[in-house]
Amino acid sequence: MIPIFKTFFRIGLLGFGGVLAVSRIELVEKKRWLSEEEFVQMLGICNFLPGANVVSLAVFVGGIRAGFLGSVVAFLGLISAPIAIIILLVSSYPILSLNPFFQSSLSWMASCGAGIIVAIALRLFSELPKFKSYLIIVMVLVACIAGFGLSIIPVVLVMTPIAVLFEASSSHE
Amino acid sequence: MNDSLFGLTTYLLVLSLLAVGGLNGMLPELHRIVVEQESWLTTQQFSELFALCQAAPGPNSIFITVLGFELGGLAGALITTTAFTLPAFFVAYYAMRLWVSMGERHWFYVVRRGLMPITVGLILSSAWFIANTTAVSIPHLFVTMTTASLVHYRACSPALLILGSGVFGGAVEWIRSGLPI
Numbered sequence: 001m002i003p004i005f006k007t008f009f010r011i012g013l014l015g016f017g018g019v020l021a022v023s024r025i026e027l028v029e030k031k032r033w034l035s036e037e038e039f040v041q042m043l044g045i046c047n048f049l050p051g052a053n054v055v056s057l058a059v060f061v062g063g064i065r066a067g068f069l070g071s072v073v074a075f076l077g078l079i080s081a082p083i084a085i086i087i088l089l090v091s092s093y094p095i096l097s098l099n100p101f102f103q104s105s106l107s108w109m110a111s112c113g114a115g116i117i118v119a120i121a122l123r124l125f126s127e128l129p130k131f132k133s134y135l136i137i138v139m140v141l142v143a144c145i146a147g148f149g150l151s152i153i154p155v156v157l158v159m160t161p162i163a164v165l166f167e168a169s170s171s172h173e
Numbered sequence: 174m175n176d177s178l179f180g181l182t183t184y185l186l187v188l189s190l191l192a193v194g195g196l197n198g199m200l201p202e203l204h205r206i207v208v209e210q211e212s213w214l215t216t217q218q219f220s221e222l223f224a225l226c227q228a229a230p231g232p233n234s235i236f237i238t239v240l241g242f243e244l245g246g247l248a249g250a251l252i253t254t255t256a257f258t259l260p261a262f263f264v265a266y267y268a269m270r271l272w273v274s275m276g277e278r279h280w281f282y283v284v285r286r287g288l289m290p291i292t293v294g295l296i297l298s299s300a301w302f303i304a305n306t307t308a309v310s311i312p313h314l315f316v317t318m319t320t321a322s323l324v325h326y327r328a329c330s331p332a333l334l335i336l337g338s339g340v341f342g343g344a345v346e347w348i349r350s351g352l353p354i
Contacts, residue, residue, distance in 0.1 A: 012230065012231050013230055014230060014331050014332050014335065015230045015231050015232070016228075016229075016230050016331075016335055018232060018233065018299070018303070019230075019231060019232055020296065021331070022331055025331065029328075037289070040288075040289045040292050040293065041285040041286070041288060041289060041292075042272070043292050044285065044288030044289060044291060044292040045268065045272065045285070045288065046265070047193075047288075047291075047292060047295065048193060049193065049261070049264055049265050049268055050189060050190045050191060050192050050193050050260070050261045050264055051189060051192055051195065051234065051257070051258065051261025051262075051264070051265070052195045052196065052232040052233075052234045052261075053195055054232050055232060055234070055258065055261065055262075055265070056261070056264075056265035056268070059262060059265035059266055059269060060265065060268075060269040060272065063266060063269040063270070064269065064272075064273060068266065071262070071265075071266050071269070075258075075262060078231075078232075079231065079232075079235070079254075079258070081230065081231070082229065082230050082231020082232070082235050083231070083235060083238050083250070083254065085229055085230060085231070086225070086226060086229050086231065086235045086238060086239055087238070087239075087242055087247070087250060089225055089229055090222065090225065090239050090242055090243070091242075093225065097221075100346050100350065101342075101343045101346045101347070103346075104342040104343060104345055104346035104349075105339040105340075105342035105343045105346075106228045106339075106342070107228075107307070107309060107313065107342060108313065108316060108338040108339065108341055108342030108345070109228070109335050109338050109339045109342065110227070110228045110307040111307045111308065111313040111314070111316040111317045111320075111338065112316055112317070112320045112334050112335050112337075112338035113303075113307070113335060114300075114303045114304045114306075114307040114308075114317045114320075115304075115316065115317040115318065115319065115320025115321040115323075115324065115334075116320060116321070116324050116331045116334070116335075117296075117299070117300045117303055117304070118300045118304055118317065118318075118320075118321040119320070119321040119322070119323075119324035119325040120296070120300075120324070121293075121296045121297045121299075121300035122297075122300075122321070122325060123325060124292075124293050124296055124297075125293050125297060128289060128290060128293050129289075133290075134289065134290040134293075135290075137290035137291065137294060138290045138293055138294040138297065139294075140294070141290075141291065141294025141295065141297075141298060142294055142297050142298050142301070145294075145295070145298040146297070146298040146301040146302065152295070152298075153193070156291060156295070159291060159294075160287070160288070160291055163287045163288065163290055163291050164283065164284055164287035164288070165287075166287065167283050167284075167286050167287035168283050168287070
């Protein structure tokens, strides 16, 4: 139980700009609780569940390792540090927002957090099996969402059945 | 519990089950209720608080915690957070049980693999968005790119990099304002 709590506590604490990138570093690279493929597949399922996908991922990983209590511990570990930090920040916001040092630190930390996400996104992409159908699907998604600024939900709803059909009809194993 | 907090809580219990893809997709709807319909916050407060949640560590659904805190202090924060996370928690828990019981059944394996390029495409798009919004100046963009290559090629610890850029940000401001002591 304690390793589960500690791992997810770290993920929450370090998750600047979203906890996805740090989740991958902790769960796949450091702890090796998930293989690369499991991580992407599990996250894929969690994207279709309500709520934040990384919170669902914590419930999955905690539950698989230690049952219901594991899910609870992973969930609490993940959200406790961010909640404490955000409440401190919000309650001191009227003072802090006037402090140029704080503002400057926060903006550079956000840029650094963005860099971590870029690195993890590229790594996930480079580890995706190099099938032509996969590359086409990734390119269509990025073009629609990042390029044309289309709303995520309709794009995903259209592309997912296509992706699963591609997978079912192709022979790659 | 005051009326606005009660209203928000009942609303969040429903929203929790609808917020597929996280809070981001629900943001326009949340803005409609909180700002336009009920006037609990002004548009400026809403976007300032959301920006703060983006900059702070953690999933950005902690914005819900902040809304509860603004409406009803610590108790409010606890209530809205629970309302928004509890239904989703149980959905995830039972989905996990399903995942385990499906095991390696062929159709489930096909679905899981079919989802892989979708997930990677979504993550690449959100990386693009986040890098865009945080790049408020060329040096900021440079920090993003340097961090990305340090993490990618050197496996640097994210904790150290974030701490380092926080200190760096303070130092930049200190120099910019003429080195006061």
